[in-house]
Amino acid sequence: xxxxxxxxxxxxxxxxxxxxxxxxxxxxxxxxxxxxxxxxxxxxxxxxxxxxxxxxxxxxxxxxxxxxxxxxxxxxxxxxxxxxxxxxxxxxxxxxxxxxxxxxxxxxxxxxxxxxxxxxxxxxxxxxxxxxxxxxxxxxxxxxxxxxxxxxxxxxxxxxxxxxxxxxxxxxxxxxxxxxxxxxxxxxxxxxxxxxxxxxxxxxxxxxxxxxxxxxxxxxxxxxxxxxxxxxxxxxxxxxxxxxxxxxxxxxxxxxxxxxxxxxxxxxxxxxxxxxxxxxxxxxxxxxxxxxxxxxxxxxxxxxxx
Amino acid sequence: xxxxxxxxxxxxxxxxxxxxxxxxxxxxxxxxxxxxxxxxxxxxxxxxxxxxxxxxxxxxxxxxxxxxxxxxxxxxxxxxxxxxxxxxxxxxxxxxxxxxxxxxxxxxxxxxxxxxxxxxxxxxxxxxxxxxxxxxxxxxxxxxxxxxxxxxxxxxxxxxxxxxxxxxxxxxxxxxxxxxxxxxxxxxxxxxxxxxxxxxxxxxxxxxxxxxxxxxxxxxxxxxxxxxxxxxxxxxxxxxxxxxxxxxxxxxxxxxxxxxxxxxxxxxxxxxxxxxxxxxxxxxxxxxxxxxxxxxxxxxxxxxxxxxxxxxxxxxxxxxxxxxxxxxxxxxxxxxxxxxxxxxxxxxxxxxxxxxxxxxxxxxxxxx
Numbered sequence: 001x002x003x004x005x006x007x008x009x010x011x012x013x014x015x016x017x018x019x020x021x022x023x024x025x026x027x028x029x030x031x032x033x034x035x036x037x038x039x040x041x042x043x044x045x046x047x048x049x050x051x052x053x054x055x056x057x058x059x060x061x062x063x064x065x066x067x068x069x070x071x072x073x074x075x076x077x078x079x080x081x082x083x084x085x086x087x088x089x090x091x092x093x094x095x096x097x098x099x100x101x102x103x104x105x106x107x108x109x110x111x112x113x114x115x116x117x118x119x120x121x122x123x124x125x126x127x128x129x130x131x132x133x134x135x136x137x138x139x140x141x142x143x144x145x146x147x148x149x150x151x152x153x154x155x156x157x158x159x160x161x162x163x164x165x166x167x168x169x170x171x172x173x174x175x176x177x178x179x180x181x182x183x184x185x186x187x188x189x190x191x192x193x194x195x196x197x198x199x200x201x202x203x204x205x206x207x208x209x210x211x212x213x214x215x216x217x218x219x220x221x222x223x224x225x226x227x228x229x230x231x232x233x234x235x236x237x238x239x240x241x242x243x244x245x246x247x248x249x250x251x252x253x254x255x256x257x258x259x260x261x262x263x264x265x266x267x268x269x270x271x272x273x274x275x276x277x278x279x280x281x282x283x284x285x286x287x288x289x290x291x292x293x294x295x296x297x298x299x300x301x302x303x304x305x306x
Numbered sequence: 307x308x309x310x311x312x313x314x315x316x317x318x319x320x321x322x323x324x325x326x327x328x329x330x331x332x333x334x335x336x337x338x339x340x341x342x343x344x345x346x347x348x349x350x351x352x353x354x355x356x357x358x359x360x361x362x363x364x365x366x367x368x369x370x371x372x373x374x375x376x377x378x379x380x381x382x383x384x385x386x387x388x389x390x391x392x393x394x395x396x397x398x399x400x401x402x403x404x405x406x407x408x409x410x411x412x413x414x415x416x417x418x419x420x421x422x423x424x425x426x427x428x429x430x431x432x433x434x435x436x437x438x439x440x441x442x443x444x445x446x447x448x449x450x451x452x453x454x455x456x457x458x459x460x461x462x463x464x465x466x467x468x469x470x471x472x473x474x475x476x477x478x479x480x481x482x483x484x485x486x487x488x489x490x491x492x493x494x495x496x497x498x499x500x501x502x503x504x505x506x507x508x509x510x511x512x513x514x515x516x517x518x519x520x521x522x523x524x525x526x527x528x529x530x531x532x533x534x535x536x537x538x539x540x541x542x543x544x545x546x547x548x549x550x551x552x553x554x555x556x557x558x559x560x561x562x563x564x565x566x567x568x569x570x571x572x573x574x575x576x577x578x579x580x581x582x583x584x585x586x587x588x589x590x591x592x593x594x595x596x597x598x599x600x601x602x603x604x605x606x607x608x609x610x611x612x613x614x615x616x617x618x619x620x621x622x623x624x625x626x627x628x629x630x631x632x633x634x635x636x637x638x639x640x641x642x643x644x645x646x647x648x649x650x651x652x653x654x655x656x657x658x659x660x661x662x663x664x665x666x667x668x669x670x671x672x673x674x
Contacts, residue, residue, distance in 0.1 A: 050515075050516045052515055052516065072518060075516060075517060075518045076518050078516070080513065080516040082509065082512065082513065084508070084509030084512070084513075085509070085513075086509055086510045086512065086513025086514075087510070088319065088323070088508075088510060089508070090322075090323060090326045090327065091319065091322055091323070091326070095319070095322055098315075099315055099318070099319045100517070101315075102312075102314065102315025102318065102319075103312050103315050103316075103514070103517045103518070103519050104517060104518065105311070105518070157516075
C-alpha cells in the first residue's frame, strides 16, 4: 500500500523554486531517507506533505488523501519530530506527553493506554517527573518521539532527528524507528549522516531542489551515473594524505578525489591504474563506492553541466 | 473542524507554565504596590476645556451674561443645557460633564433689587486636578462679575461651589482607580506577547502547526490564564486601594469586575497581535512597552483627555485603558451603575473580538 506519493511536486516561493518536480512513492512500513545539502528542499517537502506550504504544481498524497484539501484530516494521522524537538522545557516529561495527547484529542481511556505504550517503548519511566529541560539530548529526543507518536500516527516525519546527539543515543533512536516500522509505521527521515542514510531501506538524494537519485542503497551504489564506464574507485592509504590529495587531483585521469580519514577515495580511469600507483607510490586498492562517493559524484556532474 | 480545537490542552499547559514561573506571578502582584505608592501623590496640572453643563432655572439678560463669562473662560467648555437637577446629576455621573453651573430662578431679580444672588457650581471631584482648577476659576469669574455689577463695592453675587463624589479632592481617589486599568493592561499585553513569542523561539509553535490545533484554539487557550491573572491583579489592587488608601467603592463591585473581562480580553488581543509581529522576546518587549506610553498619557489616567489636541483624542479612543478608566472612576468615585457605563463595556467587547480575530487571522496567514 502506497502511503506517501508525490507527482511532479513543485513549490515556488516567489521566483525561487524550493522543490522542483519531485516524484516519489513510499510504501507502508518503509523507512525512507531524504538526503541533500542544506536548502535543497528536504524540509519544504515535509511541510508540503503536512499541508503547511502551498503546492505550486504537481500533487502530493498522504494515506490516499490529497494534501491540498485534506490537511486537517492528515494532521490527525501523522507525527512530526524536528531537530528542535518541540518540547516545553519547564514542563515535566509526563506533562509534555499529556499536552500532546490533549492536542490530538485522545479520550481518557485511549490516553491511558497510549501513555503506557509510549513510555514503555521509549523506556522513559524513570524520568516522568523530571523537567524536560533537565534531560540529556538523547532523552529529550526520546521524549520528542514519545510526544510525536502518542496518537499512533501511521506516518512519522523525522526532520534531522539526530543532529547534535551522541552516537549511542542515535543508535537507540534508530532501534525505535525500526521497531515501529516493523509494526507498519512509515517513516520519512531527513539526515546529513551517511551511516543513517545507509540504514534506510530506500534513499532519495535532493540537489538544487531536484530529486537526482532514488533507490535502495545498493541500487544507488551501482548507479551508472555514479560509476562512469571505464572508471573505478580506488582507496589510496598513505601517511601524508593532504599533499597526496593535492597531487592526485592534478592527474588528468583522476576525475574526483576526497579524503576519507587516513585515506583518499579517487575516481579514476581503470586504464590508468598503474600510472596512479606510480604517481602516489603505493598500490591503490579497488573499492565499492560508498553512499557519500555516489552523492559527491552526482553533485559534481550536475555542477559541471550547469 | 472545530475552530477552537486545542484550546483546553493549551490553556492547561499555559497554567502549568505560570505555576512554574512564579517570578511572573510575584512580579504581577508586587509592581502595583510599588506603583500605588509612587502615584499615590498628586500631580497638579493646568486644566482646560472642562466639559460643563448649565442649569439656568430662569433665563434672563443677567444669567446669559454670566454664562457668557463661563463660555469665554478657557477652563470651561459648555456642552449644553439641562433642565432639572436629575438631568444635571445624570450628566455628571455618566461622565458627560465634570462641572455643572446652576443659576437659580431668582438670580436676575435679586441682582436688580440689590439683595445678593447665589450661583452654584457643582464639580465632579473624582478628578482632583480638574475639580481644583474648576473651583479656582469659578471664584475668580464670580469676583469679576461682582466688580461689574456692584456699584457699592459690596459683593452682590455669592459663589457656592460644591464638590461631588470626592469632596476632599484627594488625589489617591483619582489616581488609584485609573492605575488599576493602566497596570493590568501593560502586564497582560506583555505576558501574552512573550508567551507566544517564546514558543516561536523554541520551535514549539512549529510543532503545533503540524498537529490538528487551530489558530483560534491556540490563541484563546493561551489567553485564558493571563486573563485570570489580570483579574486577580485587579482584585488585589482594589483591595490595596480600599484598605491602604481608604478609597471607598461607591458603586457596584460586580459592574467593575464584569467589565474587567472584555477589557482583559482586549488587552490580551493586543498582546497576541504583537506576538504575530515580534520574532524575538526582545522585540516583543519593545513593542509591548511601545503601547505603554499611550496607555499612560493618552488614556486620561494623568492628563484629562479634553485637554488634548483633537488628533490625540482620537488615539485615546482606541486604547482599551481609556474605557476601563472611565469604568473604574465611574463605579468607584461616582457610584455609576452598569446602565450608565454599558457603552464602555460594549466598546471593550468589540475591541476584544476584533483584536483576537485579527491575531488569529494573522497567525493563520503566517502558517501558509
